[in-house]
Amino acid sequence: MYTSLGIVDFIILFLALHGLVLSIVLAYHSRKIRSNYWIAALIFVIAEITLVNEAQQSGYLEAHTRIIPFIPVLRLAVGPMLYFYIRSLVYNKVRLDKKDYWHFLPLVLDMQFLIIAILYISGILAIPSVQQFYFTPAVQRLLFRRSIFLDNLPVLLSLSAYSIACLRMIRSQLAVDSQSAYKLADLKRARNIVYMIIAQTIGLLITVILYTYTYVWSYYIIFIPATIFIYWTGMAIYQRQSHMTAEDVLEYVKPIPKVYFTDEEANTYKSKLIYLMETDKVYLDPSLKMDMLADKLLLTERSVSNLLNHHIGKNFNDFINEYRVEESKRKLVDPACRQFTIAAIGLDCGFNSLATFQRCFKQITGVTPGQYQKLASDPNTTQIMI
Amino acid sequence: MKRHLILSLSLIVASFAVKASPRFTFNTIISGFHQDALTDYTGKYELSRDTNLYVIIKIQDGALVATQSWDKVEKHLDHLNGDNFIIAGQGWSVEFVRGGDKKVAKLIVSAKDVWNKVSK
Numbered sequence: 001m002y003t004s005l006g007i008v009d010f011i012i013l014f015l016a017l018h019g020l021v022l023s024i025v026l027a028y029h030s031r032k033i034r035s036n037y038w039i040a041a042l043i044f045v046i047a048e049i050t051l052v053n054e055a056q057q058s059g060y061l062e063a064h065t066r067i068i069p070f071i072p073v074l075r076l077a078v079g080p081m082l083y084f085y086i087r088s089l090v091y092n093k094v095r096l097d098k099k100d101y102w103h104f105l106p107l108v109l110d111m112q113f114l115i116i117a118i119l120y121i122s123g124i125l126a127i128p129s130v131q132q133f134y135f136t137p138a139v140q141r142l143l144f145r146r147s148i149f150l151d152n153l154p155v156l157l158s159l160s161a162y163s164i165a166c167l168r169m170i171r172s173q174l175a176v177d178s179q180s181a182y183k184l185a186d187l188k189r190a191r192n193i194v195y196m197i198i199a200q201t202i203g204l205l206i207t208v209i210l211y212t213y214t215y216v217w218s219y220y221i222i223f224i225p226a227t228i229f230i231y232w233t234g235m236a237i238y239q240r241q242s243h244m245t246a247e248d249v250l251e252y253v254k255p256i257p258k259v260y261f262t263d264e265e266a267n268t269y270k271s272k273l274i275y276l277m278e279t280d281k282v283y284l285d286p287s288l289k290m291d292m293l294a295d296k297l298l299l300t301e302r303s304v305s306n307l308l309n310h311h312i313g314k315n316f317n318d319f320i321n322e323y324r325v326e327e328s329k330r331k332l333v334d335p336a337c338r339q340f341t342i343a344a345i346g347l348d349c350g351f352n353s354l355a356t357f358q359r360c361f362k363q364i365t366g367v368t369p370g371q372y373q374k375l376a377s378d379p380n381t382t383q384i385m386i
Numbered sequence: 387m388k389r390h391l392i393l394s395l396s397l398i399v400a401s402f403a404v405k406a407s408p409r410f411t412f413n414t415i416i417s418g419f420h421q422d423a424l425t426d427y428t429g430k431y432e433l434s435r436d437t438n439l440y441v442i443i444k445i446q447d448g449a450l451v452a453t454q455s456w457d458k459v460e461k462h463l464d465h466l467n468g469d470n471f472i473i474a475g476q477g478w479s480v481e482f483v484r485g486g487d488k489k490v491a492k493l494i495v496s497a498k499d500v501w502n503k504v505s506k
Contacts, residue, residue: 059457059459062457062459063459063460064475065461065462065473065474065475065476066462066474066475067475068475068476069475112477113475113476113477116472116477117475117477120464120466120472120477125466125472126466126467128467131466131467131470134479135470135479135481135497136497137497137498139497140478140479140496140497140498141497141498143477144476144477144478144496145496145498
């Protein structure tokens with residue numbers, strides 16, 4: 001039996017169908033600005049989710065259950081697609097790496113009907129032991145009688161996590177001055193899209209809570225804004241793209257230096273790095289490498305490298321060796337260390353060999369460790385200690 | 387090359403899977419299931435916790451179809467083996483339970499809802 005759809009449903013359907021067509025047109029015209037492929041894909045996915053929801057609300061799917069396994073459930077693709085759109089916009093990286101495909105793995109969670117159909121068609125479900133397991137109350141409850149909250153939890157988590165990651169990317173990029181006006185406008189639009197997705201996530205949470213208490217699935221809260229959003233975004237991007245000249249496109253796709261930190265973030269990580277050096281004295285470890293430092297700061301190696309090069313002004317080796325030389329300077333003049341050789345002091349301060357210690361020490365102080373020790377212990381010297 | 391190989395292998399596996407479909411051969415081979423036996427399951431079943439709700443199960447094109455009283459929606463039942471079926475597309479388990487006289491007395495949907503057979 002079909003349920004009559006109201007006028008609001010027809011408006012939603014119209015906008016969703018429009019979004020579907022718009023996404024195809026946008027993808028077709030995205031050869032110049034390739035990041036638009038991703039926004040076209042995002043619009044397509046949201047339109048598909050909306051259409052499937054309307055098919056469900058109208059009772060069409062209930063009456064044609066055989067097609068259910070073959071309808072893609074793409075709600076867990078929204079987060080990754082938003083992320084890849086923002087990434088393509090910020091870093092001009094449109095293609096996916098192998099590891100990027102893992103972002104779509106959670107989609108398997110929504111493939112239960114397809115998996116069951118495959119198990120049935122292949123005859124696996126007819127195997128007595130499999131069937132016995134499948135017919136147990138626990139499996140049936142897990143598959144078909146999950147609470148509405150549990151059912152939507154992966155979507156809520158996915159949208160929240162990806163929205164936060166996207167906002168961070170956009171914020172860091174908005175701090176860069178050298179970009180085209182169109183790119184800047186797109187970044188601001190992307191920020192609005194992320195805000196919209198956050199609002200949708202909150203809308204979904206409200207719908208779930210309402211359903212828990214009233215058993216009414218108020219899907220209008222989600223799908224009216226969603227369809228208006230895809231209509232507005234799709235039209236805006238399509239119109240903007242058609243107004244761009246060849247020079248605008250060149251300016252738009254010009255690579256922009258990657259920004260890892262805002263000034264505020266850089267200061268925070270600088271403080272953490274200095275704490276690691278001065279308090280934990282990590283430089284005393286001769287096997288200290290960039291990846292170990294990155295682990296301690298909970299950053300990637302590239303981020304640490306960027307922090308050192310762009311915000312501290314030194315490369316990794318220079319930065320670490322300066323601390324090691326400072327430490328060795330203290331020990332060379334320390335009476336308590338008088339019984340140690342220069343090589344032992346160098347090794348004790350984190351240098352791998354005497355040669356490296358000598359070279360770095362001279363590079364930084366202008367004298368060798370031996371000369372430094374001599375100058376420090378000679379009471380008649382007039383040379384100022386470096 | 388690797389992609390082509392994977393695609394070809396997938397197609398071969400899929401074609402074997404379709405051939406092994408329970409609708410055509412599997413039921414008959416594994417459980418000795420015959421179309422005539424379907425008549426055992428036909429009839430009217432009432433929900434145990436609300437007798438106003440019932441389903442009528444009948445045979446349509448050689449398969450079982452349950453018509454829901456409250457919305458007249460028809461659900462197709464796909465046979466697995468013995469007295470076990472699933473709702474086509476939705477996958478809910480449907481288990482027919484026989485009484486002492488070996489006649490079908492009730493059905494259990496999704497290992498929870500019990501529907502008692504009230505008439506043939």
